[in-house]
Amino acid sequence: MVLPLDGVRVLDLSAVLAGPFASYQLHLMGARVTKVESPSGDLARQLGADPQANRAGMGVSFRAQNAGKQSRVLDLKSEQGVTEFKTLVANTDVVLENFRPGVMQRLGLGFDVLAAINPRLVYCAISGFGQTGPLAQMPAYDQIVQGMAGAMDITGQPDGDPTRAGFPVADTVGGLVAAMAISAALNRRDEPQMIDVSMLESLMSTMGWAVSNWLQAGVAATRLGNENMTSAPSGAFHTADGLINVAANQDVHWQRFCQALGRDEWLADARFADRESRKHNRELLSRLIEGVLATETREEWLARLRKADVPAGPVLGLTEALSQPQLQAREFIHTGQYPVATNGFLLNGQRLRPRGEAPTLGQHHDPN
Numbered sequence: 001m002v003l004p005l006d007g008v009r010v011l012d013l014s015a016v017l018a019g020p021f022a023s024y025q026l027h028l029m030g031a032r033v034t035k036v037e038s039p040s041g042d043l044a045r046q047l048g049a050d051p052q053a054n055r056a057g058m059g060v061s062f063r064a065q066n067a068g069k070q071s072r073v074l075d076l077k078s079e080q081g082v083t084e085f086k087t088l089v090a091n092t093d094v095v096l097e098n099f100r101p102g103v104m105q106r107l108g109l110g111f112d113v114l115a116a117i118n119p120r121l122v123y124c125a126i127s128g129f130g131q132t133g134p135l136a137q138m139p140a141y142d143q144i145v146q147g148m149a150g151a152m153d154i155t156g157q158p159d160g161d162p163t164r165a166g167f168p169v170a171d172t173v174g175g176l177v178a179a180m181a182i183s184a185a186l187n188r189r190d191e192p193q194m195i196d197v198s199m200l201e202s203l204m205s206t207m208g209w210a211v212s213n214w215l216q217a218g219v220a221a222t223r224l225g226n227e228n229m230t231s232a233p234s235g236a237f238h239t240a241d242g243l244i245n246v247a248a249n250q251d252v253h254w255q256r257f258c259q260a261l262g263r264d265e266w267l268a269d270a271r272f273a274d275r276e277s278r279k280h281n282r283e284l285l286s287r288l289i290e291g292v293l294a295t296e297t298r299e300e301w302l303a304r305l306r307k308a309d310v311p312a313g314p315v316l317g318l319t320e321a322l323s324q325p326q327l328q329a330r331e332f333i334h335t336g337q338y339p340v341a342t343n344g345f346l347l348n349g350q351r352l353r354p355r356g357e358a359p360t361l362g363q364h365h366d367p368n
Contacts (some may be wrong), residue, residue: 003030
């Protein structure tokens with residue numbers, strides 16, 4: 001299969017997660033990605049759950065989103081490194097970086113300089129808050145961005161503290177936004193293009209419902225734990241041996257749900273007559289539901305709910321999630337020397353895979 005970005009060349013100066021995740025998506029779609037690393041290498045080479053791999057400079061965190069890339073070492077603080085990088089830029093399509101704003105300019109490698117070398121260049125800068133604005137120079141890590149986006153404040157139990165997502169969602173969303181923007185920009189090559197990705201704005205753009213409820217209706221989002229602000233019953237419920245998610249978001253689902261639980265009398269209860277009344281009485285409703293669900297196991301209830309065509313699913317641990325037959329059937333995990341996740345879509349019915357393992361530091365450096 002000819003991949004959509006086949007022939008596209010990417011110079012990736014980024015490190016750790018947001019930028020490397022973006023270039024990994026581009027690689028899966030066919031681009032040739034060259035990591036340009038400092039002599040000390042990407043910090044992610046030292047991160048992950050395998051201490052031995054960290055010491056070897058091939059940490060699991062690095063391998064997770066760098067499979068199939070090439071690695072060259074350049075000291076961009078040296079005249080020789082800058083000269084070599086400019087030579088590479090002349091023959092590339094995309095430059096990707098996630099330095100703090102202004103760093104590339106101080107190195108003599110800002111967008112204007114590189115665009116003069118390559119008038120068809122797509123330049124993408126990822127930063128915590130964007131290249132402009134009063135916070136542009138503020139250092140940003142994923143959890144900082146989650147907190148400043150308001151995402152933590154609407155996550156967690158109503159009587160608890162704000163809670164971060166259990167994975168670096170701001171970094172990965174920022175990476176996806178960058179990959180999307182680069183892919184779009186590659187369709188217009190009549191002039192150099194500068195893409196300015198803000199992780200804060202990227203994350204907040206995914207919070208459209210919460211943002212619009214405030215902007216348009218004046219209603220601020222609150223922490224609801226596992227409950228869904230738009231409907232009830234819609235959330236996580238305890239069974240005899242584990243949690244299940246139920247999303248009875250439509251009246252027809254509510255009717256089927258009551259019938260599957262053997263509680264037709266709930267359909268005639270004025271407290272649950274429609275969506276708004278069910279939302280208003282969600283705490284009572286949840287107690288009643290869990291009282292019934294406690295009588296059987298997770299799998300027994302899931303089988304019954306699926307037979308009734310009620311949207312429901314188990315709450316799985318990560319190891320269970322990765323072993324699901326659904327993921328196996330679609331070959332979501334690339335089983336190379338070091339298994340890695342791929343991405344979220346098939347192209348023409350085929351899984352996109354990394355073409356090789358993650359590189360050792362400087363593995364593809366050409367001293368000439």
